[in-house]
Amino acid sequence: MAFRLDLEDDIQLAIINIGRDSFDGHIYGKDEEDSIIDNKTSLRLIQTCPNSNARAGELVTPHGIVATPVFLPVGSQATVKAVTPDDLKELGITMVMANTYHLYLRPGIAVIEKMGGLHQFMAWDRAIITDSGGYQIFSLARLRKLSDEGVTFRSHIDGSQHLITPELAIQFQESLGADIIMVLDECPSHTDTLERVEKAMDRTHQWAERCRGVQTHGDQALFAIVQGGLFPELRRKSASFLVSLGFSGYAIGGLSLGESKALTQAIVEETVALLPENRPRHLMGVGSPEDIVESVARGIDMFDSALPTQIARKGALFTRQGRHNILRSAYSQREDPFDPDCACYTCRNFSAAYLHHLFKCKELLAYRLATIHNLHFMNSLMKAIRDAITGGTFSSFRDSFLASYQPTNDEVRLVQKKKWLDAQNRSDTIQD
Amino acid sequence: MAFRLDLEDDIQLAIINIGRDSFDGHIYGKDEEDSIIDNKTSLRLIQTCPNSNARAGELVTPHGIVATPVFLPVGSQATVKAVTPDDLKELGITMVMANTYHLYLRPGIAVIEKMGGLHQFMAWDRAIITDSGGYQIFSLARLRKLSDEGVTFRSHIDGSQHLITPELAIQFQESLGADIIMVLDECPSHTDTLERVEKAMDRTHQWAERCRGVQTHGDQALFAIVQGGLFPELRRKSASFLVSLGFSGYAIGGLSLGESKALTQAIVEETVALLPENRPRHLMGVGSPEDIVESVARGIDMFDSALPTQIARKGALFTRQGRHNILRSAYSQREDPFDPDCACYTCRNFSAAYLHHLFKCKELLAYRLATIHNLHFMNSLMKAIRDAITGGTFSSFRDSFLASYQPTNDEVRLVQKKKWLDAQNRSDTIQD
Secondary structure, eight states: OOOOOOTTSOOSSOOOBOOSTTOOSSOBOSOGGGGGSOOSOEEEEEEEOTTSSOEEEEEEETTEEEEESEEEEBOTTSSOTTOOHHHHHHTTOOEEEEEHHHHHHTTOHHHHHHTTOHHHHTTOOSEEEEEOSHHHHHHTOEEEEEOSSOEEEEOTTTOOEEEEOHHHHHHHHHHHTOSEEEOOOOOOOTTSOHHHHHHHHHHHHHHHHHHHHHOOOTTSEEEEEEOOTTOHHHHHHHHHHHHHHOOSEEEEOSOSSSSOHHHHHHHHHHHHTTSOTTSOEEEETOOOHHHHHHHHHTTOOEEEESHHHHHHTTTEEEETTEEEETTSGGGTTOOSOSSTTOOSHHHHHOOHHHHHHHHHTTOHHHHHHHHHHHHHHHHHHHHHHHHHHHTTOHHHHHHHHHHHOBOOOTHHHHHHHHHHHHHHHHHTOEEO | OOOOOOTTSOOSSOOOBOOSTTOOSSOBOSOGGGGGSOOSOEEEEEEEOTTSSOEEEEEEETTEEEEESEEEEBOTTSSOTTOOHHHHHHTTOOEEEEEHHHHHHTTOHHHHHHTTOHHHHTTOOSEEEEEOSHHHHHHTOEEEEEOSSOEEEEOTTTOOEEEEOHHHHHHHHHHHTOSEEEOOOOOOOTTSOHHHHHHHHHHHHHHHHHHHHHOOOTTSEEEEEEOOTTOHHHHHHHHHHHHHHOOSEEEEOSOSSSSOHHHHHHHHHHHHTTSOTTSOEEEETOOOHHHHHHHHHTTOOEEEESHHHHHHTTTEEEETTEEEETTSGGGTTOOSOSSTTOOSHHHHHOOHHHHHHHHHTTOHHHHHHHHHHHHHHHHHHHHHHHHHHHTTOHHHHHHHHHHHOBOOOTHHHHHHHHHHHHHHHHHTOEEO
């Protein structure tokens, strides 16, 4: 029923399909055990870069085809902040990420299930991935108590106490009905000791196995999450173990939490080397253009991050040269659009001076227009990356992009780190 | 060059045109002195109601035709809060109101002039009316010092000191370039004595004359503002005086500031009786559905109010039966749209439960969707009013609307009153 794909082959073009329901005789990933991962979401690899690990493909989901590498806007609370589903479609967005932790607390999983599931609830008929909530429990929730059973925490909204187990995480995500769902994982801090990180990893592995065991919906792809902090040997161990269980895709979690960019990429490289070529690879929480380009070069297919939308609401807008803040007085009388080369709705219709004015006045329209611009930038970047890969020019694209794009200083990274550490300190996680 | 229109005639259908540039041989308003008010904005009366003073018409402006009676969404800072020009067009909005006071402070009149004027700045190619800023100086600004010359005030944003004179108010509005502009007026409180209100009225009259005298742009219509508080004799005096000067249109200011609805309507009736039939009449700051229906019956053509958009952002949404707050828990699991009979974008696409969730989470999308709903309601109401007038059924429409529409209690009115009085107390207006 399935063919083993020799991963050593120099694949230039391959159609890979991992779902039984959509099995169509093409090269098939892994072996018979795949039949357990019975879902309709699969990755078709279209082209790999001869000079790097970059690859272009298509993620086939029950809600449409998602060209990869792809950036997924984050809509934690069943809305990408400040924009409508129509805005997202006009931007060409094909998939968004929602969050089980947030939706569990508000409006509650049962409400969304009653409303016909997450797609219908948020009026989004394209693909959705839900994060299990693991990361949010460790970054947002309070007074966590960890045991092998699961994690008890207090809501960051009203302090109410909750328990989420791997089994519940899957049950919740099946009720939400996203196209791709994720295992519950334990996220240690990047400053934790090897011993502590290893313990978290082991628990993540047990939980992944339990998640896999209780999955009942055949039309949802389940992604495992590789942990192991900044320790290459743990990352290798984690990747190998999870791959041995067999998942529809593999996410890399626990990165971009304050460590250096070089270290992030080193760990990505180390991890990807052990992931099967025929499965989508998702780097969680990475969203800066330079990190995305570098991670694509290392073989990542999917990215999600609140960064582009979050900084948009602070007036920080992307250009091919780097980020600029529209609140700078230089924009106050600029009749041109913010980026005259940009084809987004905002730059097509409004002057930089107008956008500057909206931000100065804290007008709600500011946030929408800025969000549209940044999402358009991200989507255009991903398209340029895909075109470069399929056109065989990714290496030169990467060089020229990185040569002209001025990354933001470490400010944001450090703010993120501080937030994470604050959450850690605030929460007094109790290990059982 | 112009025909005198006998206002005693039982006008059932008349085309009235007050602009020299668009003079086309139809019945012409007032007499030769009209040539001074040389502008392209005019009112064509199409139909009057035989049983009330309601009338339907068309306001012809350099930026399109505006069917009247019309409700003008307020975009004080060159944006109707939370929506784009495209949203407004999709809603069928033909004219918005912006505010000279706000735009003078931010981004500054010179900036907008440099950007090609207000239409281009806010990317709105339909009609605009600008308020002179009089009302805002008296409700928002601080430490006002009034003299015959003008009003000195401190910005509510940064405390900086400014002087606005009638001449400057016109100069600013000519730079902004709206289709209709307004005279600078002095707004007394509705609790002031007759003596105080009369003094403010007299100054408003002097200022109106000065505004009229310095107007240089032939393509802008200048509206006078009738004042006189809650004293019918002053209102009559004000209307007569301003009409004797001759303006392109007449606004009624200083109402709906906390007095009873019955008193508001009594003053409207008293005032309209003295306004020429062939000029547009604008009731300033009135925006509740029941007040609009009643004021249309008394002969008002134009309304502006921040109410529908302001309450939308608090979750208060209109229906034909009255206002309901989407934050009520009754909506938390309602799969139907907020108003199943409503054809707006929001109700066509989202469940009440989703909108409730967005509000609960204070998601930015909430404010946009609610604003769209309320503006759609207002625009549909105005269309229904116009259709009823032209169809000869306004009286029964009015009766059935008021029978089924449950006005909100006085809460909002009292909040508004308190705000006004607070501003008065805060500001220590000094009379010269």
